[in-house]
Amino acid sequence: MTEAQSEQVLRVDAYPTHEVGGYRVRAGKPFPFGANVVPGGVSFSVFSDQATSMTLVIFKRGEPEPMAELEFPEEFRTGSVFAMTVFGLDHENIEYGYRADGPYDPVTGHRFDARQILSDPYARLIAGRDVWGVEPDRSRGYQYRSRVCLQDFDWGDDTPLRLPAEDLVVYETHVRGFTRHPSSQVTAPGTFAGLREKIPYLKELGINCIELLPVFEFDESDNMRSNPETGEHLFDYWGYNTVSFFAPKAGYAATGRYGMQGDEFRTLIKDLHAAGIEVILDVVFNHTAEGNEQGPTISFKGLDNATYYMLTPEGYYFNFSGTGNTVNCNHPVVRNFVLDCLRHWVADYHIDGFRFDLAAILGRALDGTPLPNPPLLELLAFDPVLRHTKLIAEAWDAGGLYEVGNFPAYGRWAEWNGKYRDTVRSFLKGDPGVTGELATRIAGSPDLYSSRGTSASVNFLTAHDGFTLADLVSYNDKHNEANGEGNNDGGNDNASWNCGAEGPTDDPEVNRLRMRQMKNALAILMTSQGIPMLLSGDEVARTQQGNNNTYCQDNELSWFDWSQVDDNAELLRFTREMIAFRGHHRELRSTSHPTGQVRESLGLPDISWHGERAWQPDWSAESRLLAVARCGTGDDDVVYVAMNSHWEPHDLELPALPHGRSWHLFADTGAEAPHDIRTPGGEPELENAGKYLIGPRSVVILVGRTPDPEL
Amino acid sequence: MSLNVKERRNKGGTVLVATGEINSETSGQLLQSLLPLVREGRPLRIDLTAVTYVSSAGLRTLLVVYREAQHAGVAVTLYGVSEEVRFVMSATGFLDFFETGEAAAAESKSTLKSAVAR
Numbered sequence: 001m002t003e004a005q006s007e008q009v010l011r012v013d014a015y016p017t018h019e020v021g022g023y024r025v026r027a028g029k030p031f032p033f034g035a036n037v038v039p040g041g042v043s044f045s046v047f048s049d050q051a052t053s054m055t056l057v058i059f060k061r062g063e064p065e066p067m068a069e070l071e072f073p074e075e076f077r078t079g080s081v082f083a084m085t086v087f088g089l090d091h092e093n094i095e096y097g098y099r100a101d102g103p104y105d106p107v108t109g110h111r112f113d114a115r116q117i118l119s120d121p122y123a124r125l126i127a128g129r130d131v132w133g134v135e136p137d138r139s140r141g142y143q144y145r146s147r148v149c150l151q152d153f154d155w156g157d158d159t160p161l162r163l164p165a166e167d168l169v170v171y172e173t174h175v176r177g178f179t180r181h182p183s184s185q186v187t188a189p190g191t192f193a194g195l196r197e198k199i200p201y202l203k204e205l206g207i208n209c210i211e212l213l214p215v216f217e218f219d220e221s222d223n224m225r226s227n228p229e230t231g232e233h234l235f236d237y238w239g240y241n242t243v244s245f246f247a248p249k250a251g252y253a254a255t256g257r258y259g260m261q262g263d264e265f266r267t268l269i270k271d272l273h274a275a276g277i278e279v280i281l282d283v284v285f286n287h288t289a290e291g292n293e294q295g296p297t298i299s300f301k302g303l304d305n306a307t308y309y310m311l312t313p314e315g316y317y318f319n320f321s322g323t324g325n326t327v328n329c330n331h332p333v334v335r336n337f338v339l340d341c342l343r344h345w346v347a348d349y350h351i352d353g354f355r356f357d358l359a360a361i362l363g364r365a366l367d368g369t370p371l372p373n374p375p376l377l378e379l380l381a382f383d384p385v386l387r388h389t390k391l392i393a394e395a396w397d398a399g400g401l402y403e404v405g406n407f408p409a410y411g412r413w414a415e416w417n418g419k420y421r422d423t424v425r426s427f428l429k430g431d432p433g434v435t436g437e438l439a440t441r442i443a444g445s446p447d448l449y450s451s452r453g454t455s456a457s458v459n460f461l462t463a464h465d466g467f468t469l470a471d472l473v474s475y476n477d478k479h480n481e482a483n484g485e486g487n488n489d490g491g492n493d494n495a496s497w498n499c500g501a502e503g504p505t506d507d508p509e510v511n512r513l514r515m516r517q518m519k520n521a522l523a524i525l526m527t528s529q530g531i532p533m534l535l536s537g538d539e540v541a542r543t544q545q546g547n548n549n550t551y552c553q554d555n556e557l558s559w560f561d562w563s564q565v566d567d568n569a570e571l572l573r574f575t576r577e578m579i580a581f582r583g584h585h586r587e588l589r590s591t592s593h594p595t596g597q598v599r600e601s602l603g604l605p606d607i608s609w610h611g612e613r614a615w616q617p618d619w620s621a622e623s624r625l626l627a628v629a630r631c632g633t634g635d636d637d638v639v640y641v642a643m644n645s646h647w648e649p650h651d652l653e654l655p656a657l658p659h660g661r662s663w664h665l666f667a668d669t670g671a672e673a674p675h676d677i678r679t680p681g682g683e684p685e686l687e688n689a690g691k692y693l694i695g696p697r698s699v700v701i702l703v704g705r706t707p708d709p710e711l
Numbered sequence: 712m713s714l715n716v717k718e719r720r721n722k723g724g725t726v727l728v729a730t731g732e733i734n735s736e737t738s739g740q741l742l743q744s745l746l747p748l749v750r751e752g753r754p755l756r757i758d759l760t761a762v763t764y765v766s767s768a769g770l771r772t773l774l775v776v777y778r779e780a781q782h783a784g785v786a787v788t789l790y791g792v793s794e795e796v797r798f799v800m801s802a803t804g805f806l807d808f809f810e811t812g813e814a815a816a817a818e819s820k821s822t823l824k825s826a827v828a829r
Binding site for chain 1: 808
């Protein structure tokens with residue numbers, strides 16, 4: 001007898017006690033919420049504080065009309081939880097939802113309507129948007145249908161990688177956009193399975209953490225706009241509009257039409273882990289797809305509007321998210337919902353971390369005021385299941401709360417460092433007087449994170465939101481006309497510079513400068529203390545033709561064009577070597593902010609600043625040149641990075657090295673490929689030991705080490 | 712759609728030929744047919760040439776059979792997996808657990824796998 005057979009114990013609760021609507025049922029277990037397969041049936045459990053009655057609505061899969069409506073008997077209610085086990089259901093072939101009856105009185109916050117069938121907020125699978133882009137039949141009464149599934153995926157020996165935060169190189173990408181382009185040549189473009197086929201590319205690039213734009217079920221068809229130039233229908237492509245928080249997006253799975261998106265996504269995660277790559281999910285708890293009073297009722301609105309949303313005294317929706325509603329994150333019930341959700345993704349999907357969209361909202365009280373000690377943030381920081389996951393905050397919101405450097409961290413939260421982005425962009429385009437702040441940013445922003453260490457800072461120059469790297473050096477202004485909002489959407493403060501021509505150009509000088517500027521950006525990013533984050537495609541100069549807000553563009557504007565891998569091999573090689581270089585030099589990944597303390601073995605401080613003259617940095621208002629030398633513990637090498645955003649070259653005097661070491665050239669963005677960058681460890685020794693001429697708008701990286709006798 | 716199951720015994724082992732769909736309605740029947748064959752201890756081939764669709768429950772059933780076979784030290788090989796079924800199995804990770812193929816080489820490999828599992 002195998003373990004499986006010996007498990008088939010007879011249980012008393014495998015027998016019905018009641019009959020409701022022709023189905024044999026018994027009282028279910030209030031916990032866990034959601035629908036769970038139990039011996040002989042399915043247990044359904046749903047919470048509503050103010051509902052006067054609750055009905056379970058069951059459909060045969062895909063059918064427009066329900067096959068059963070079972071009202072929960074009063075004795076099946078525990079507190080405010082309705083729980084019932086229904087026997088004899090074929091869990092694979094049903095969809096379910098709820099009707100909640102109760103008061104309809106928006107002024108007091110209640111919006112019950114028993115005519116509406118509501119999605120289970122804890123549904124682990126959703127049907128109704130199974131294939132991306134298929135126009136939905138909006139005449140159907142129940143659009144986003146909860147489904148039951150087993151959680152018995154075989155993870156084999158998959159365990160969390162637990163990579164130290166300081167060692168991460170994050171790669172932000174969109175599941176569909178990464179392989180949807182025909183040039184990807186994967187079996188199932190635009191899916192989890194497609195992304196899985198590209199793992200070798202990611203591995204070769206050298207990143208060790210992938211951050212996915214939202215993958216919780218959302219409705220890509222909820223954008224009503226069209227491209228005014230082409231008439232083309234626009235989408236909700238990014239997906240920052242969650243319909244169901246526990247369900248992976250079916251339209252991102254090649255097997256979504258069969259309801260197997262859960263297994264497909266888990267298989268991707270398992271294989272990413274096997275390749276040494278962690279998975280971080282971009283999660284959106286600040287608002288939902290239900291919008292304001294004019295938005296649809298999908299789930300929360302009809303189950304317990306006053307619990308789940310921040311409401312004004314008149315019963316309207318607070319809008320700190322800029323999207324119509326604001327989730328009442330610090331309400332005790334909602335806190336638990338968020339916690340249950342994240343635990344689910346960690347326990348059932350082996351997710352390694354989360355990036356929280358507009359996370360400042362997670363620190364607001366029920367009336368919207370910022371809390372000094374937000375219980376939700378504390379809860380997530382100390383939760384046993386989430387204990388070793390990465391928690392990254394986008395530390396601002398649309399209501400004007402900006403907490404970069406002040407986010408309530410509890411020693412756990414890292415932040416997208418918006419100040420890093422703005423400072424380095426400003427320096428790159430040649431703004432004067434930025435060298436002082438540049439020094440602070442590349443040293444891990446000690447002004448912001450002195451008590452939290454450098455890995456609290458996620459350093460980035462580009463992200464999904466805003467210009468790509470190629471566009472940052474090709475456009476002075478955004479060009480968002482295709483979004484259908486008269487170029488009024490998207491940020492105006494981009495700190496970008498087009499290098500002398502707006503958009504594509506045949507001018508070889510301009511194109512050369514753009515290439516150099518992209519390399520400069522990557523060189524600074526990869527040698528900064530903190531966690532570097534790269535936007536997918538920046539390594540091959542992906543362009544969005546100046547559109548800095550492609551949230552609605554499911555087309556070549558957004559997709560990764562794989563032909564660029566060959567066409568922009570020079571930049572790709574540069575990026576790979578820069579990532580590898582970071583991995584080779586622990587001093588770049590030090591978690592402590594530098595103190596200037598002298599390292600005994602080298603006689604040099606952990607960090608030192610230089611200008612044209614060694615040891616004499618120029619902090620003046622006109623300065624556009626800064627050099628930094630780092631040496632760390634454990635590494636006997638010294639890394640010297642000179643950053644020149646001036647349009648003139650400069651002669652650099654190099655700091656002297658201790659006896660036996662000499663300067664070796666790793667990268668010079670001013671040099672023509674292949675001499676722009678070397679392989680770490682294979683750097684040639686400088687011929688003129690004490691001097692180096694840095695070209696206009698260039699970055700030079702040197703390594704001070706013992707000469708390699710074989711080179 | 713229903714599932715039809717036929718057994719064929721030969722020198723090398725047992726072949727079970729399935730026709731139709733393997734889903735939550737039919738997977739119980741498949742399991743009833745397969746588990747006794749696994750317990751016989753002879754190498755087992757499951758021929759899926761005439762299987763048009765395997766649902767999530769169906770894939771789980773096949774994996775249960777594989778686990779039982781592993782426990783008993785029996786080699787299980789899937790044969791004649793259609794392109795669509797193979798793709799679904801691959802995308803959802805189930806294919807990683809099975810030996811599939813049409814060649815004796817695959818069979819000996821799977822025997823080895825089971826031996827290791829023991």
